[in-house]
Amino acid sequence: MASNILKFLSLIAVFALAACEPLSSQSQAAPSTYPTAKSPPHTAINRAGPQPTATSFQSATPLPSATRSHLLTTGSPRPLVLFPPQWEASFTYDRARSQLLAFGGRRDEEIGPSNETWVWDSRNWLQLHPVDAPSARMSAGFVYDTTTDTALLFGGVQVLTVEKEDQWSSLQDTWLWDGKNWAEMRPDNTPPPRRNPQLVYLPWRKEVLMFGGIQDGKTGSLPHFLHDTWSWNGENWIEHPVGELDNGAIPQPSMACDVEHQTVVLWQYITGTWIWDNTHWINLHPTDSPDLYIEGVLGYDETRRQVVFWGLNRKNGRSIPETWLWDGISWTPVDTGSDRGPTDTLSSAKVMIYDTQRQSLLLIVLTGDKFKRNHSIWLWTGISWQLL
Secondary structure, eight states, X not given: OHHHHXXXXXHHOOOOBOOOSOOOTTOOSOEEEOOOOOOOOOTTOOOOSOOOOOOOOEEEOOOSSOOHHHHHHHSOOOOSSOOXXXXXXXXXXXXXXXXXXXXXXXXXXXXXXXXXXXXXXXXXXXEEOOSSOOOSOBSOEEEEETTTTEEEEEOOEEXXXXXXXXXXXXXXXXXXXXXXXEEEEOOSSOOOXXXXXXXXXXXXXXXXXXXXXXXXXXXXXXXXXXXXXXXXXSSOEEEEOOGGGGGOOOOSEEEEEETTTTEEEEEETTTEEXXXXXXXXXXXXXXXXXXXXXXXXXXXXXXXXXEEEEEEEOGGGOOEEEEEEEOSSOEEEOOOTTOOOOSOEEEEEEEEEEETTTTEEEEEEEEEOSSSEEEEEEEEOSSOEEEO
């Protein structure tokens, strides 16, 4: 029974590894400078403590008014080689090489996790064969660090099958991917073991922020939801006080860094919208918001400078996709017409990542069932979702 509960909790865990750092100098997009970042004009946000200095960021030239024809004609054909249907693989976007990067995951319930590294060049998936690599795992935290031009991977879970029973063991190692090989870091401080942590890169602080995750205990025990907050400065992990989150854990969140307002936005389907103001977490209660109990995923649209929410509203036995935009104060629903995105996602296995080459957000979801699965990639046009 405990093993089945563990599997179920893994399936509902949300990945939201939002890549929201400034564009790499190697991006082919013509650069422009963001205006000076500002704080959301919301009285609930406490700005105690030293404030980060406003910084100029390089961004892609904004697209013309979003139209279906513009983005469909500039998009690439659908992939010729599909990424294997890895359950709980970890994704991020390699900005220096303009590639979607994937690591690990589990192909099916009868085979343990892998330690495969894959890249997507906007048309095909290609498996890489680095000399070194992290051990086989799934549900690791994964984010691109523009400061070092490396992808940071933390934790995850390894699954060992003994007498047809899965034994789950959370990991706490830190690895960096430089485009060619993996290197393990050995910092003086390290967070406790976990899977499904939320990681985002903060360009105004030049560091990675990590929140929460799930810690697996001994065989037969239930997992523990974590609510701690850490930052990675390129060499070491630093723990931060969590403010209101001391009152309890927040399961299955999704995060995105709001570069326009220099904050981090967190959505959790029970408690709603939270803001990290660079010192504390604050639970906001905007007038307009997605319904609670929608397991959504967040991403930052660098072109339009907005946090985007996408999720499935499963009320009344139906799965209705919803898209919302965050302006620093409240959420606004978007009428996407019939192009609302996928409707048959497999549990909550999804992630939203900004593609610097297309200058658009990508939504990656796992669709199908336990017998036939596939990852599909959707592009956000600003008014609708288009399948690539």
